[in-house]
Amino acid sequence: MKPETLAALNSARRDGRAIVRATDLATGEDVLVDPHTDTSALGLAAAGAARADTSGPAQIEGRSWFLSVYNPPLELVIVGAAHIAQPLVPMAREAGYGIRIIDPRTAFASEARFPGVALSHDWPDEALKKAPLGPRSAIVFLSHDPKIDDPGLIAALRSSCFYIGTLGSKKTQAARNARIKAEGFDDAALARIHGPVGLDIGARSPAEIAISILAEMTLTLRGAKRA
Amino acid sequence: MRDTREMQTDTATLDPLDAAASWLGSGHKVAFGTVIKTWGSAPRQAGSQIAVRDDGAFVGSVSGGCIEGAVIEEALHAMKDGKVRTLEFGVSDETAWSVGLACGGRIEIFVEPVQ
Structure with a gap:
C-alpha cells in the first residue's frame, strides 16, 4: 500500500x-x-x-x-436521556456506534450524566432535521413522554434508519401506535417499530435492558445466524 | 472535557489505519496484515486488519490471538524486502502446534508493506 x-x-x-x-x-x-x-x-x-x-x-x-x-460508522441516536441510556452509551460505543443524545430537558441530557457524548437540547424533530438519520443509523426512544418521543418517531419513520426501538409497555405501545396512525402512517410503517424495545431476555436492570436493546439492534443489522 | 479527550485518543490508537498513519508520520515503517479468507470457524471475519510497526508494536487483530505473533514476524520481513505475501494458517499446517487455530478453522492473511 x-x-x-x-x-x-x-x-x-x-x-x-x-x-x-x-x-x-x-x-x-x-x-x-x-x-x-x-x-x-x-x-x-x-x-x-x-x-x-x-x-x-x-x-x-x-x-x-x-x-x-x-463504510461510514454506525450511529445510535438516543431520544430521552433516561437512566437506561447511561449503560447503553458505553456498550454501544464499544460495538462501534457513534452516539448522540437528544433531550430538550437539560437536567437529563447533561455533560455530568453523559461525559463526552454529543448532546442536543433541541426537540427531536428539529434535531433530526439538522442531522438526518441514514441507513447506518439506529434510534431508540427512552423518554416515556409522548410530546418528546412522538415528533422524533415520525421523523424516524420517514428516514431510512435500520432500527427504531421504543421503550414502554404493550399498553403504551398500542396507545402510541394509534397516535402515529392518526398521523397517516400505515401498518407497514408501524411494523418498523420495535416496541417494547429489546430482545426478550428477561432483562431487569438498566444494564441488562441496554444489552437487550443492543442485541436487537445487532440482530436487525446483521440478520439471524444461519443454522 | 478531560474524558472526551481520552476517549478520542483511545479510539485513534485502536484503529489500525489511524495507527499506521500516525506511525508513518513519526518516521516508522509499517505493514498491514488483512484476513482475506476464512474456512470453518474463524474468530475474525474477512477484512479484519492488523497494523504492525517496525519495532513489532501492533494495533488491531486477525484472530483471537492465535496467529498474531507469526503475522507480525512476516510483516517485519515485508517491511525489509518490500514484497507482499499471503499466509495460510490452519490445523492441517505443520506448525499448527505453535501457531495453529485452536478453533479448528483455517484462515488466509495478506501481508503488505506501506511504502
Missing part, C-alpha cells in the same frame, strides 16, 4: 464517505473505489460489497482482487 492511499482512505473515513479498497492479491497493486459512482465491473462489485457491509475476494476480468469495505 502506498502512503498516499492510506491518507486517502483515512480522509474518506473522516468525512463519513463509504469507500472500498480493491487490492490485487498477486501484486499488491490497489485502487480506491467510490461504491456510489464507479460503474466499472470492479465498481459494481465494490458497491455490492459495501451494501452487504462485507469485505471479501472478487474475481474480475481474470484478476484476483480483495475488496476491503470501509
